[in-house]
Amino acid sequence: MNKHIESYLKEFITMDKPQYAVMLKGDWGSGKTYFIKNFIENDKNNKYVYVSLFGLKSTEAIDEAIFDELHPVLSSAPVKVLNTVFKSALKLGLRVDVDSENANLNSVNANINLDSVLDYFDKKNKDKNVIFIFDDLERTLLDYTEVLGYINSMVETSGLTVIVIANEDKITNDVFNDFKEKTINKTYKLVSENSEVFLEIVNKHNVLTNHVEGIRNIFDKSGNNNYRVLIQIIDNYKYFSKSILRKFKKNSDFMENLVHQYFIYSFTYKIAGNLDNISDILKSFNNKYQLFNSKTWKDIIENNIINQDELTKTIQELYFFKKEVEKPSWRELWDYNHLNKDAFYKNLKSMQTDFLNFKYNNPLILLHVVSLLITFSKAGIKTVISVEKIRDTTCEYIRSHTNKEWNKKNRGDSFFNSTGLGYTNDDDADFKNILRLINIKIDDIVAEYEVYAEKEDRANSVSMIETGDFLGLIDILDKKYSTVAYLHNLDADMIFQKIMEDDSRIFGFSMVINHRYPSNHTMDNRPISFYRLEELSFLQALSTHIRTYLEKDDRDDFIALKLKILIELLEKNIKYLEEIKKQYINQDI
Template sequence: MNNQNITEFLEYYLNLPQSPEYAVMIDAPWGAGKTYFIRNFLEKYYENKDSKKERFLWVSLYRLSSIEEIEAAIFAQLHPMLSHKGMALTGKLLREGLKAAINLDLSTIKIPDYLKDIDNTVLIFDDVERCSIEMNKLLGYLNHFVENQNHKMILIANEQEIETHSEQYKKIKEKLIGKVFKYEASSVEKILSDFIKNYFNDKSPITLFYINHIKLIVRIFNLADYSNIRVLKQALQDFERLYKTLDQEILDQPELMSSLLRVFLILFFEEKSSGYSIEKIFFDRSRFVKEYSKNGKESLSEEENKLKKIHDKYQDIVNFSWSDILLGNDIWLAIVQSNIINQKAINLSLKNSRYFQYENRSGWYRLWDYQLLAEDEFNQTFNNCLQEIEQNKISELGELQHYFGLFLFFSENNIRKAEAEEAMEQIQHWIGELAEDKKLPDTSEYPSWWGESWDNRRVTSSEQDRYKEFLDFVKNKIQEQEKSMYPDKVAGLLKDMVDDVHAFSEKLIADTKGTSIYRKNPILAHIDIEEFFDKFYLAIPENRYRIISALERRYEYWGRNKELEPEKKWLQNLLKKINGQKLKFQDHQHLIFLNRLELVVEEIVKNWES
């Protein structure tokens, strides 16, 4: 959208040596920014003009109900020092002469002498449609300045509103208005930026906050489809009141503050423009969402469909969710409808929001909520996550799985695809390095669904084939790591047979505490049987029983631990070696424990083979 045509024509119009005897109208809906546009144009136009030769008078007709009030407003601008007395004097002197004027032919209208002494003055009349004087009488009065006084005139109005309430407008318009230009509110961001800098203190935190969020503000304003700049300004003024009541720890949460602004603006604009109060929107939400989910769109009434559109229109663009509005419905109703700000309740609610759950967590936790992030929040969080991956800051396998799943999702949806692909490659490379440094966890430390969920959040894209291939890659790296670590693990387990049989048992036997680090790891298959016997004999008699008991209990639920399959051959070999040991030792202590060990191992092998 471009209003350059208006600027060019107004420059031509004002530069004419004399009035062409018609007014120019700038037409746009109320609050669209046309007043700001004309003021800005005139400021630049008169910047290099001789103020003694040319000037303009600006009169807002908003709620003026008589010609006397218009002339008083003009007098006030001509003589600001006398404006208060002048308005009273003007009303007194002109009341009788103008009382009948509005009912007479246009040629009978008389302009006071002091209004004739305004040569080279451009008259600007704003809010034409909001004047309380009958439109035919108002335009007839204004026409006298153009036709009889040869003034140039600019009218700022919502022409559609005039046409709706005045049947004679089109006939009168032909006599007074020569050109009508449709102003298009193309510079909302510029208007808003100037308003923020001029209205709020340059050094105040709210000014910087608004400047940093100006694109989000404009985006929501455009989605609201309200086109009323004045209401947008009012929204920012009202939000400032809310902003000033917030505790510093809340103000220090940029994502939370962005989300709060987003929710506030959406509720504010919908309350003003949708035809529904936010109370009704809140009240009907659960009902029609439930109905929609159950029976589909056809089950909704016309009104419910309108409400659903209100709920849906912000969701994809600014990631807005009506289920995540930060404050309770009653708090929002008080703020938006009644201008009541309950400081204590607001601060408490915000401190209980999901944003304070992010503290001391890796970036994936925040990125996981990508649907709730505004565009600037998303990009900042995405960048932070990339930095964590690039710097290899993550060593927790569950977090790396979340990262891979998230980046896979973004890549599949063409969201920063190249960066996401590079991040996934970096994750796999980093997992390889962790395996070489023996820093990957033993998978036995995790439940069977460890690749699908972590930290109470389901891994994004966990159902995708590419993610499953990634899990296979991770498992292979863990197996490679475990193989390289077996000598040390075996040595530790053998040492425990002698020095800490309780630890030996705890490591091998599955329990509800999750302390059995080898419950799914076939560690025994890597133990040399001769070394096993050496340590077995070094253990005190009481601990030999405990070692045998640990073996028996390890395979008590062998059918549930198929990961231990490699130990089957080790047990078979152990059984064969026991006979040789019985021939080697004839004393009763060795024979008693060897016979007990033989019975237990025979039963394990028998069950395994059956």
């Protein structure tokens, strides 16, 4: 599609001192840079000096960029200790003067003695034509008078061969229009060669070899045909994929869905700037799987947070990695479009019979079954029970057939469940109502368990203080109550009595307090101690007990010495928590 441009450039670069430049234009991400770099790579007969003007603030910065291109070894970091020597040498061949008082194209002089430069730095390329390419003109931070005058002088005064690359639509400047009229002979617009360029970009990465077609469909459907964005997302995915264990990567179905969802969410984020409507995004791409919940995807794509341990736990629970000799009937029906008539009715009968006989102990699997039955019932399949019967049977599950699998981990929502498989009709009102009833029951069970567990933990905490197992107490706090307040559930008066029964416990409990409120640990851009603010009341009450003891005339001086260390820690952390409360609670209000 751009062969005519390639053909002309091959002719242009052979011209002797053409006295004009050529311009390649196109939208951002349309493949301009890719096209020219591919052109350079395929030409072994000439020397190219490629300079991106993106962010350059001075003509001296252009000098240095040209110098780096002419001899990258001499411009490398170890050699740049001789910076002064090289800059002096560079001036043998390059000098740019700007007359600021009369700023126009003719006032900028780039007196470039190319023979001098090549002789000094690049003898092996001295006999080759040298072509200067200036990319990202619209992104320079230089005044257009300076940068265009610089290029104009290279063309007119020094007779150099120059190609300029820009998104012309982003430049509204009279100096540019003057420059183009005076210096540019031909302007070519790059037409995006989607198929060819896309394949060359993606095929460079082995981790995506089996997913080219899927990524191409996502790329096309996203509406963001920007190759720079594509390259960025590929690089981000390569980094992300290092967090996925090798054993998971062996499952081709899982990897296909992982790659597709990563690219779907990434392109969406690049376009919208957020993933606020994450529940609708996969549906727009006809993807039925939901591998991770919305928070996890937002952390990965928006916040660049990758928790490998949590990812591993989530992935190994997905249906892809459940070892089953034969797919259960509900799983066959989940993908019912691939079944023939006999297989469909056979699996439907089996699933419905198991449902009516209360065989589905896991609430997430039960929800899949309910979703499928509602879908088939409303589709008019005569052998399926009514929606009312489905709802009544589910209510009976809720009343009489809950077990240990009815827990927080198996609490579903209409977007995500830990099987990784989307519900067949998650927008259906009857299904949503049943989902709500099941989640209410799970919440009741979890709340009841948490009350019991908390009571048990309180008893264990007191026992650990009595036995001096303060490392065990720290372990409970870290593992179960890292992001939840806990110490406020303890009786400060009783804890004070326990550490005073055996004063050797004072130091151990001081260690617990010191560990509990780190200043260098954050979650969701807030100090981790923000989530423990309720513990302020416990710290204040315990501090009061200690302060009262220290004021007694009959206090033991040695015990007082150790209590002073503890109260210093308490008061330091009370102050820290109050500062957090003031900053973040007020912010939320």
